[in-house]
Amino acid sequence: MLARGLETLRPPSNSLVLIENVGNLVCPALFDLxxxxxxxxxxxxxxxxxxLKYPHMFQHASVMILNKIDLLPHLTFNVNTCLEFAQKVNPHLQVFQVSATTGEGLQHWYDWVISxxxxPNRQGVC
Structure with missing residues (x-):
């Protein structure tokens, strides 16, 4: 399906193509796209x-976006614990803490995408 979609889209060089999974965090990690x-x-x-619950996805990811950080004052979510778990599964995982609502942290994510x-050594689709 991806190949057909790219043939139809014909994105120019240095285009950004985002592929969103449907379902849970296990499915996308199991396929090389x-x-x-x-x-x-x-x-x-x-x-x-x-x-820890979905290690395959975190092991294969280059980046983790920790979203909705604007809600932290209202939750018992422990950011440090989450980051420890993520680093345990993938020590090379780069993390961006963001809020899509307030915009906090998004510029760092955008800068990473642009980079x-x-x-120069990029091959294929980003």
């Missing part, structure tokens, strides 16, 4: 145990 990077988005409302698009 030819992507440049896997990014896992974890909401603070889901609980800090997700890296990946412009990387």
């Amino acid at each position: 030819g992507e440049h990077a896997k990014v896992v988005v974890l909401s603070v409302t889901e609980g800090e145990d997700k890296p 990946q698009i412009n990387a």
Whole structure:
């Protein structure tokens, strides 16, 4: 399906193509889609145990976006515990703490995406 979609889209060089999984955090980790990077988005409302519960996704991800950090004052979510679990599963995981609502941390994420698009050794789709 991905190949057909890219043939139809015909994205120009240095385009960004995002592929969102449907379902849980296990499914996308099991398939090689030819992507440049896997990014896992974890909401603070889901609980800090997700890296241990779904290790395959976190092991194969380059980046974890920890989203909805604006809700932290209202939750018992422990950011440090979550980061420890994520680093235990994948010591090379880069983490961006963001709030899509307030915009906090998003510029760092955008900068990372742009750096990946412009990387000289990039092959394939980012």
